[in-house]
Amino acid sequence: MAVLSLEAVWKRYGEHTVLRGVSLVVEKGEVLCIIGPSGSGKSTLLRCTACLEPFSGGIARLDGEILGYRLHGIKLYPLSSRALAAQRTEIGMVFQHFNLFANLSVLDNITLAPMLIRKLSRQQAEQKARQLLERVGLADKEKSFPAQLSGGQQQRVAIARALAMEPKVMLFDEPTSALDPELVDEVLVVIKDLAQEGMTMVVVTHEMAFAADVADHLIFMDDGVIVEEGKPISLLSNPSNERTRAFLRRFLQQNKAVFEEQAARSSFQALSPRESEKTRLGGQLEKATTSEDRSSKNKARRPVGEGYNQDDGSFTLGGHVQIIQTATEPKIQW
């Protein structure tokens, strides 16, 4: 069942139209990545989905419940701020510029909303916050203030803060765009980790290799519409739309060799014994490690072959991704 669905949503700012009828569906446990040029409406789409701004038209649903409105007959009535706030608690949002509360320590950043809204005691909230900090690798930073952390650390705290509300879906708005290149990976590892645990996610990103790696489904947006969508590997390696191709030109050139090799390999219709062995083994491993939340449908969606390595979920694209040969070494490089 779809966790999140958008049907023909529009967004206008006065004369300016940002979204022109976007529809999409995100299944439970699915990772949807959205790519596209600046100003194409990706961030607006996320902000509207997170109920931070109302859509101008169309309907968004979370677990079947209409976001931001109450349907009565054929009329949509805007929700009260109270009901709207309740809906926001079900959606985790991670911002490009982290937006940690500058006046609060790392721990207080994470416990604030659970204590105020979920009515957890300080003890419960802090215990949970410490678990989350452990998970994002920042257990020793709970007393720090946001200004004392690097961008990568701040973003990981922001992810922990969103997770503390146990949202049904996580939205990431260019989570690594404001980071120094060397800090990007530590954030991507955390997001990938979440994906493997079966969290339903929508990620707006400029990291193509990352999108290819974690996404179950990839969308290319331009000028407020979905131009092209599909499985990440096929969309990235062989875009059918002219606009998509132009956008991906630099990425495609960088990875030309890889794609050509893949094309050649597939034309032989044969995998080396080693490759087939890996695929078989990979299937078993995935069954063992994937959480039950992940529907079998999504597993089927996972591309096999084409440079995708099921052992550890890494994907081979030029210099960006390296296949990690052993499943015991979880560190992945993009």
Add this chain to the structure above:
Amino acid sequence: MNLKTLLHQKESLASSNSMPVQIASVEAAPVSELTVARQRHFSWWISGTLLTVVLAWISYSLYANPNVDHHTIGKYIFSHAILSGLRTTIILAIVAQAIGILLGIILAVMRLSSNPVGRFIAGAYIWLFRGTPLLVQILFWGNLALFYRNITIGVPGFVLASYATKNVITAFVASLLALSLNEAAYMAEIIRAGILSVPLGQTDAAMALGLSKLQTFRKVVLPQAMPVIIPPSGNQFINMVKMTSLVSVIAGGDLLTEAQNIAAANLRTIELLFVASLWYLAVTTLATLGQSRIERILGRSKRGVGQAGSPIRGARVLGALIDDHA
């Protein structure tokens, strides 16, 4: 360009302008042994001496003036009437400032709200109270009984309670009303600036987590606006201490009122103005100390030379440290 050509150029420059370029000393000792000579500031000494002389002369003329009776100042400075006036002044300043801040927060939020009526009312309030002199406002409140004889609580046709204005709005109440309502207009603008200084992303993040508007304001926005609001509020309070003296026009019972009452009886006007001024100075000095303490606490998170108020920064802003190797 290597060192050799550089030295050559300097030498040719020295010979052409006959300037004593000290290349010789560079060559005479290793660079590690060179020391920087202390720069002499003759201009500092001249201007400093001049200012000291002028100040000393003014102080002496004040002290030695035969028309000022020092004994009277000493006699009244701790007198019962003056101390009671001082107490009223301090109470007026603190309570008016507190009401001003609370009302200022409400006005600032109204002015920033999406409700056009709220925005308009707050704007009109600020326009009215900042646009008329405080002295005039004090006179209005002090003479309220002239155009509202009674203050009535109830709905038209039904009177719950009615009081004579002159009994309710005493000189003290009129003073307090005038000072706090005026202060609220100024505080509203300071608080508005503080709220606007908080990045929008902070509100986004709080709302995205499901906090209500009020929770977002109390837990996230206001605490972050405080470092911007507090320093000018300190200035407002120091001003407020002095502004209370204006209520002497409606006999508000403050320090200046008491001083004037005594002066009216013994005709020692200048001496009692000195008494009042000494007390105003004492209170404002304490308030200034408190303010710089608060600013130091607030500034702790951003340490460094660039901190506002440090003399090094002042000199640097004026370009002094770039010229003088002081």
